[in-house]
Amino acid sequence: MSRLLDRLHDEIVALDAQSLRRRRQVAETACAPEQSLTLAGATAPRTMLGFSSNDYLGLAAHPALAAAWAEGAARYGTGSGGSHLILGHSRAHAQLEERLADWMAPFIPEAQSLFFCTGYMANLAVLSALGGAQAVIFSEALNHASLIDGARLAKARVERYPHCDIAALDAMLAACDAPVKLIVSDAVFSMDGHLAPVAQLLALAERHDAWLVLDDAHGFGVLGDTGCGVVQAMGLHSERLVLIGTLGKAAGVSGAFVAAHRTVIDYLVQRARPYIFTTAAPPAVAHALLASLALIEGEEGAQRRAALQARIAQLREGVKAVLPADGSAWLAESPTAIQPLIVGDNARAMRTMAQLDARGLRVGAIRPPTVPAGTARLRIALSASHSHADVARLVDALGAALSRPEQEAA
Numbered sequence: 001m002s003r004l005l006d007r008l009h010d011e012i013v014a015l016d017a018q019s020l021r022r023r024r025q026v027a028e029t030a031c032a033p034e035q036s037l038t039l040a041g042a043t044a045p046r047t048m049l050g051f052s053s054n055d056y057l058g059l060a061a062h063p064a065l066a067a068a069w070a071e072g073a074a075r076y077g078t079g080s081g082g083s084h085l086i087l088g089h090s091r092a093h094a095q096l097e098e099r100l101a102d103w104m105a106p107f108i109p110e111a112q113s114l115f116f117c118t119g120y121m122a123n124l125a126v127l128s129a130l131g132g133a134q135a136v137i138f139s140e141a142l143n144h145a146s147l148i149d150g151a152r153l154a155k156a157r158v159e160r161y162p163h164c165d166i167a168a169l170d171a172m173l174a175a176c177d178a179p180v181k182l183i184v185s186d187a188v189f190s191m192d193g194h195l196a197p198v199a200q201l202l203a204l205a206e207r208h209d210a211w212l213v214l215d216d217a218h219g220f221g222v223l224g225d226t227g228c229g230v231v232q233a234m235g236l237h238s239e240r241l242v243l244i245g246t247l248g249k250a251a252g253v254s255g256a257f258v259a260a261h262r263t264v265i266d267y268l269v270q271r272a273r274p275y276i277f278t279t280a281a282p283p284a285v286a287h288a289l290l291a292s293l294a295l296i297e298g299e300e301g302a303q304r305r306a307a308l309q310a311r312i313a314q315l316r317e318g319v320k321a322v323l324p325a326d327g328s329a330w331l332a333e334s335p336t337a338i339q340p341l342i343v344g345d346n347a348r349a350m351r352t353m354a355q356l357d358a359r360g361l362r363v364g365a366i367r368p369p370t371v372p373a374g375t376a377r378l379r380i381a382l383s384a385s386h387s388h389a390d391v392a393r394l395v396d397a398l399g400a401a402l403s404r405p406e407q408e409a410a
């Protein structure tokens with residue numbers, strides 16, 4: 001092997017030795033609680049009950065969305081043919097942006113929206129375009145990797161503030177005389193499930209003449225009476241808000257949007273390189289998303305949000321009843337579909353995951369450096385499509401794994 005290949009190979013071997021090597025599984029069937037999966041190294045698929053998808057409303061395999069996708073493909077073809085500024089911006093994209101602007105109008109004065117291929121790209125676009133050399137980005141310590149990468153791409157100076165520490169952020173903003181200040185935070189923390197103190201962040205933005213950039217990847221579709229997300233649930237209203245919502249999680253399709261005052265959106269169209277220099281997503285995706293938005297805001301969406309809330313309550317009550325009495329594992333406080341069960345050390349997280357796996361249950365184990373040392377966890381993600389029996393099965397298996405670790409692991 002060449003020396004370059006040797007180096008890469010050595011790094012992979014080192015990851016393997018620390019049990020940090022990532023492996024993919026192949027999904028043989030559509031995203032649903034019960035799914036046929038071929039795990040790494042296996043020759044045959046297994047049917048597993050999963051608690052790790054972001055399909056919070058169970059829309060990813062909804063027949064109405066598949067039908068809308070097919071209709072969109074029949075009408076517009078499969079490819080967009082170009083970037084949004086050249087010729088790839090279809091009527092379906094335009095309609096989707098108008099619908100999302102209507103959704104966000106109660107929360108952002110003169111709201112407009114801009115559709116992106118992914119949330120990752122939307123975050124790169126917002127931070128690199130608004131975070132020019134004159135700007136300072138105030139970045140929440142637990143922000144998602146895409147916000148961190150967006151801040152890296154920006155010419156702005158980046159200052160990290162401690163998790164949910166409003167007093168510290170207040171002092172940092174007060175000490176800053178840059179003409180442009182961006183407060184940047186996840187709205188729902190992806191490894192913890194709890195909400196950022198968004199109303200207080202917005203008050204700081206108002207007080208210090210700053211923007212508030214909120215990434216609502218895990219709240220959009222789930223939070224708020226009609227699924228508008230964190231802005232609706234918390235009653236936010238400001239022209240300082242720049243909201244990113246992703247459309248591949250609760251919305252069950254793919255893509256993302258930025259909603260902001262129309263001047264901000266106009267500016268992004270002129271200046272955001274991750275918007276300008278990429279092929280527009282297929283129009284059929286936007287067409288399917290129009291059907292998804294109709295479901296989310298309608299009766300079916302309300303029913304699915306209620307079903308999800310019922311599963312969340314069932315899980316929390318059930319798990320609390322089976323936690324070990326020594327306090328060595330606990331369920332973090334979370335009102336969302338993301339329910340982290342903190343078990344402490346890495347080995348215990350991996351062991352618990354293996355015990356669940358043996359019973360046909362899949363839950364992701366999250367270890368440092370993704371989360372702080374000593375807080376390795378099982379990240380349980382619930383969906384409206386989980387049944388009462390599904391959650392009961394998980395609670396039983398967790399009870400067994402946490403109370404009889406050695407027996408089960410043997």
Ligand SMILES: *Cc1c(COP(=O)(O)O)cnc(C)c1O
Nearest residue numbers: 118119120144146190217246248
């Ligand atoms: C998933 C996620 C993203 C990225 O969105 P994609 O559409 O998957 O690229 C951005 N931010 C947060 C907080 C996320 O959880």
